[in-house]
Amino acid sequence: MKIKNLTLALFGFIFICCSLSIKAQAPYGNSGDHTAVPLGSSSCPFGYYEYLPTDFNSTSGNTYAVVISYHGYSQRGNGTSELGNVISTGPARLVQQGSNFEAIVISPQNATANYFENDFLNLYNYLVANYPVDLNRVYVTGLSSGGGSTWHALKGHSDKIAGAIPVCGYNSLANPSSFLQDTPIWAFHSFDDNTIDVSRTINHMDRIANNGNSVMDNYPYQNISDAASEDYSMQFDTSTQDWSTASGTNGPSEKLAFTLYKDGGHNSWTRTYNNSEVWNWLFAQSLNDQSLSLNKDVIDYKLYPNPASDTFTIISTHENEKTLEIYDLFGTKIYVEKFSREIIINTTSYASGIYFAKVTDDNNSQKVTKLIIN
Numbered sequence: 412m413k414i415k416n417l418t419l420a421l422f423g424f425i426f427i428c429c430s431l432s433i434k435a436q437a438p439y440g441n442s443g444d445h446t447a448v449p450l451g452s453s454s455c456p457f458g459y460y461e462y463l464p465t466d467f468n469s470t471s472g473n474t475y476a477v478v479i480s481y482h483g484y485s486q487r488g489n490g491t492s493e494l495g496n497v498i499s500t501g502p503a504r505l506v507q508q509g510s511n512f513e514a515i516v517i518s519p520q521n522a523t524a525n526y527f528e529n530d531f532l533n534l535y536n537y538l539v540a541n542y543p544v545d546l547n548r549v550y551v552t553g554l555s556s557g558g559g560s561t562w563h564a565l566k567g568h569s570d571k572i573a574g575a576i577p578v579c580g581y582n583s584l585a586n587p588s589s590f591l592q593d594t595p596i597w598a599f600h601s602f603d604d605n606t607i608d609v610s611r612t613i614n615h616m617d618r619i620a621n622n623g624n625s626v627m628d629n630y631p632y633q634n635i636s637d638a639a640s641e642d643y644s645m646q647f648d649t650s651t652q653d654w655s656t657a658s659g660t661n662g663p664s665e666k667l668a669f670t671l672y673k674d675g676g677h678n679s680w681t682r683t684y685n686n687s688e689v690w691n692w693l694f695a696q697s698l699n700d701q702s703l704s705l706n707k708d709v710i711d712y713k714l715y716p717n718p719a720s721d722t723f724t725i726i727s728t729h730e731n732e733k734t735l736e737i738y739d740l741f742g743t744k745i746y747v748e749k750f751s752r753e754i755i756i757n758t759t760s761y762a763s764g765i766y767f768a769k770v771t772d773d774n775n776s777q778k779v780t781k782l783i784i785n
Contacts, residue, residue: 437541438515442467445498445506450490450520455537456530457519458490460497462506464513474545476514476694477538478502479531481553481560483680487524494520501554502684513694513740513764514550515542526553526560528567535571547698552576554680555607562615569594574696576689578680581607583614587621592649595696597668599683602638606677616645616669622652626669629656638673645669662692662718662783687763688718691783694740695765710770710778718783719758726753731773737782738767758784 437453440446443465450458464475480503486496498507503518519526519534526534531551538544551572553561558580565575566584574595584591596619600612616626626647631639645656647667660670672679683689712727725735730751737746737756745766748754766782 437461438463438467438469443511445503447494449494453537453541455519455541456533457521458488458494459517459519460494460503460506462503462512462516462518464515465511467515469543472543474543476545476548476550477542478512478514478516478550478552478693479534479538479564480516480518481526481551481557482518482520482524483553483555483557484524486520487522487556488520489522490520496520501557501680502552505684512690514548515544524556524560525563526557527563530560531564531568535568546571548573548694548696550574550576550693550696552578552693553580554578555677556581558582558607565591565594565596573698574693576683576693577612577615578683579604579607579612579677580615581611583611584618586618588615588618589621591619592647592667595666597663597670597689597692599670599672599679601672601675601677601679603674604677604679609671612669616647616667619667620647620652620654622647622654624654626654629654630671631656638671640673642670642672645671660686660688662688687785688783691718691763691765691785695781695783710772710776712770712778714768714780714782717780718785720785721759722755722757723782724753724755725750725768725770727751727770729772733770733772736769736771738769740765740767 439448439461440463442463444463446461448459448461480501482497486499488496497503497518497520502516506516549571551561551564558577559582561575561577562580562582569591572594576597578599598612600609602609613627626645633639641658642660643656643658644660645654646663646665647654648665712725714723714725732749732751735748735754736744738744761784763785766784767779768782769779771777
């Protein structure tokens with residue numbers, strides 16, 4: 412009798428475990444959670460950390476932006492007992508320290524720290540099948556080896572990527588790779604990186620631009636070959652096919668940009684990921700900006716400064732009555748006011764982030780401008 416009862420108890424235990432295993436499926440955490448999903452506990456080809464934004468609701472019918480974040484060589488591991496390595500740096504570390512993102516953040520792990528084109532596609536397909544993904548807002552970033560993995564993803568599947576931030580990445584692009592001019596890319600590297608030489612990112616920029624010149628032609632070297640006295644950012648205008656150079660790390664207005672830190676060695680990721688302008692720029696990118704007719708220049712007006720801090724101004728060349736509407740990133744109208752030639756908006760009560768300013772005139776012509784508030 413005891414043996415029979417023990418057998419029944421064991422069978423019941425196995426049944427419960429199997430039932431729990433069957434019920435466990437993505438998403439694994441709740442809104443705001445950062446959850447470890449070990450290799451083998453899901454159909455994902457990698458173990459990974461899952462972050463869900465604070466407004467996440469799997470039953471709402473809403474879709475969410477996704478950031479795929481590739482780790483560096485020091486964070487590699489078996490996807491199970493070593494999965495915690497991925498939260499030691501990069502976006503996963505920021506989440507672990509309490510930062511909130513407006514996107515699902517997926518931080519996979521493998522043993523080599525190299526993710527190739529098929530690796531991206533397999534993970535992408537898994538996420539699309541198991542999460543409410545906004546297919547127009549899938550982003551990729553990575554540091555060091557993960558920066559190289561970001562370039563791999565871009566090489567093979569740029570049509571699925573709304574924006575990318577490769578940081579001090581190894582790897583090589585084909586020469587030329589001008590097809591990547593259609594994908595928003597903001598790359599980062601330090602001048603004095605002795606682990607992965609800055610020439611790697613410079614070559615990537617030149618092969619994408621493919622205009623016969625170098626991204627470094629206008630860089631203000633000191634003493635012929637030394638780093639400039641401050642950080643510089645270069646942008647490539649796909650219309651004129653020219654590079655421009657400016658000091659600082661402000662969010663670029665062009666699709667292809669390269670920020671070169673004057674120093675910092677191999678660790679160019681900490682200051683990159685801690686820069687809110689980087690995330691504002693990334694989350695403003697989309698494969699489809701048609702819902703608000705973005706950049707459709709029907710009404711002639713200027714909005715400045717952009718990014719804005721305390722106020723911004725809209726000035727028009729025509730006196731006819733117009734309506735200004737401001738929308739947040741989720742399409743919620745948060746402000747409306749009529750004006751004729753000029754209007755000044757106080758933004759001190761607005762949270763930092765991406766907004767859209769829509770101006771409509773009395774003929775129902777419209778223009779929408781992407782607005783960044785710091």
